[in-house]
Amino acid sequence: MNIDINNRLHSVCRDRWRSTAPVCMIRGLLCCLLMFCGFGLFLSDAYAAAAADELNCVLCHKYRGLSRIDEAGDFRLYYINKGLFNKGPHKRVQCKDCHADIDKIPHDPAEKVDCTIQCHLTEPSGNEKFTHKPVAEVLAKSVHGTVDKGEEDVQYPEDYPYCTDCHDQPLYRPLSFFKGQAAGVSERGLSRCKTCHQTGDFAEDFYNHVTSRLQKMRVSSEIVKLCAKCHGDEEFQERHGLQGNVVASYWETFHGKAAYFGSDEAPDCIDCHVVYGENVHSIAGRASRASATHEANVSATCRASECHADAGEQIAGYQVHTDYGDPDKYPLQYYMLKFFKYLMAGVLYFFITIIFLELLRRLFPDFSFIKQPEEKRQSTISTAAKQ
């Protein structure tokens, strides 16, 4: 799946690069020229395009091979695809807004980005500098955060997810009701905005901003694989005292199978583990009353309007993460499976034995266990001797 998406992104970037490269180059040249002349600010359109990379970081980072092996021995790729970046959520953010520690060129290895710092953008509803801090606060209080945790729970702080552990791949799909669109902004959809919002890239940005929140940005199986990075790791489960391999048992359900075969509607981890209507970052542990999978809440979670809305309350009794090899926790499933296993073995071995014997009988038709009476045997021997 990841490979698919990468390919898709690459092809999108390539196409985009091909179509926009000459325009960008001309714009860039014009921009430089005019900036030298001190007239740059008067050409707002050219200014906006260049604004995303004031420090011209892409001068180096545009090379696809820009990479190194870091101290931990991991391969790190520093290539920035400008076309893709300009379609992403951080389009209007300067590189230095996030990579604040870089102060010279060429620069030293940059520190990890802190997503909670304030950037230069102004949040339009309140006129304050924008920051992801509120999301980080929700996350910190959730099961994935370290706030309000006992000491033994935060023994492995490195196991707790940081923003980029999940938000690692930008993938933008247009709303499905604009037909035949690949990744990116739908021109057809945009045309409806641009009649009024003509200035700059406002329509593109706003469209992107809104539509990316109106739909799932990843297919279900991708979300599961994302969670599985930690929750599919047995050592990790042991360290945190979590129940069995929840990822494997998820794939065994119809939810998982539908996701595996590429259904967009298949429920993934988030659909059941986030309280309906709440922020994704607020996932709580199962023991917490606030959790979507807390005993008292399961029924409401299953019966969310997009899922089993017509189901009865007892749907909560369905055991999603079944470990078929555990007779203590799942006796019904364990013994039923045993029953069918023995039935199957009994029936098949019985008939396959018969088939085997039939073929043997056909291969050696003259063999026999029948004891012939003494005189008959003698006469057979004498006839044979005469011949």
Add this chain to the structure above:
Amino acid sequence: MQRYPKIALRNGKRYFFRFSQVQRIQHIVLFSTVITLALTGFPLRYYDQPWAKPLYEFVGGIEIAPWIHRITGLILLGLFVFHTGYWIYLFFKNRVGRLIREKTLSVGNVIREFFSMEMIPNRKDFFDLIDMFKYLLYFSNRRPHYDRMSWKEKFDYFAPYWGIPILGPAGAALWFRDEITHYVPGIVLNAFYIMHTDEALLAALFLFFVHWYNVHYSPEKFPMATVFLTGYLSEEEMIHEHYDEYERIMKEEGLELEIIPQNH
């Protein structure tokens, strides 16, 4: 009865009646639906196998295949209901009707008639089974003399009769999971899931290894036994597989002198 003579002659050879047209059509519907159900079902069970995804895409993918599976399942359930009605109709028409005509209708006689139907297992099947093992293990040179339906054929017949009532309702419950949870606890769905998928596996393996051996792979039948198409079995096969019935029919048709002995 005139429609299907007990012995038909083609190119100087005798063929013995086994299946009427209605029965043959039922068998075609049965195997078409079962094969379709298996093709649209097993890729889901073995989703992580390399063949699962291409096969599932071929039969419609996640959007279409489940609907093909459900509709085919409904057809199979319909066949089950039809077939049950069919033998009940025949039972009343032929057997109970005869009892009424002969004025010997009583509960005991109806039960006796029921147990004398060709598909109902009886004591002879048990002795045939012993005969078969004696023959297969070289303790006897005489093949078991099966009557109209051998115990193997009865087993084949009752396999769907056990399988469909398990698979069908479980499948329907998984289909209507929302509605069903108003009446039963959710864990029943776990149970139905196991019932559906494991019984399906048993049925598919049985059909593939045992039934297809009997009608396709076996050296006598390869590449295919034709009785499911023609409804008639050759004299040679009758002697081999249904000697008691063969003798009886030959006698009934006045061909007593032409009965060929069974030399194993």
